[in-house]
Amino acid sequence: MPNGARKPPAESETVDDPRARILAAAERCITRYGLRKTTMEDIASEVGMSRPGVYRYFSDRDELLIELVFTHWRSIRDRVHKSIARKNNLADQIVEGLLQVSEQSRQDPVIRYVIDPEGSGLSQRIFTSRTFERLAAEFWDPFLDAAYVNNKLSRDIPRSDVYVWLSNLVMMLMRGIDETNDLSRQRSLLRHFVAPAFAAPND
DSSP states (O other): OTTOOOOOOOOOHHHOHHHHHHHHHHHHHHHHHHTTOOHHHHHHHHTTTOHHHHHTOSSSSHHHHHHHHHHHHHHHHHHHHHHHTSSSHHHHHHHHHHHHHHHHHHTTTTGGEEESSGGHHHHHHTTSSSHHHHHHHHHHHHHHHHHHHTSSSSSSSSSHHHHHHHHHHHHHHHSSSSSSHHHHHHHHHHHTGGGGGGSSSTT
């Protein structure tokens, strides 16, 4: 597992952790009612707490939902890391990482709401949070670091710019480049227009 990856909590840890129980209850409610219709009252009832009890751990509904999105994102990160770590160069890791993250995120029962119009306010808070950049760093840094050390990538581009660019590409792919969502076409476009920016100088 690449550096920075977090192992999912053991079942006993989840049962004993009120925040984890609340997040699990929120996910069940979202699956049942959808994001927009899920209320703090629903979540409190599902977890067996009073609403003030839930607010002891999360200041508002958005904070709770953002934490849930980030929890799901880390699970996707760990799965994709295992796959793209087998690639031989950074350009291939970037292309396959973008494709796999976008596809898994689009299918995820929570993260898919990030690109849904009913989650637009939530999306704005996610993308402007410091945690979002940290999560992007957790995902890409193991591969960027190796490329820098081996002089396979220019150090002139700020890391923050790399995170912004790749995160926006993930969002574009999640929404779909066209009506077909053809994976082969998406891979071809990324290889032609994205991979060259991450190719080794002598490639």
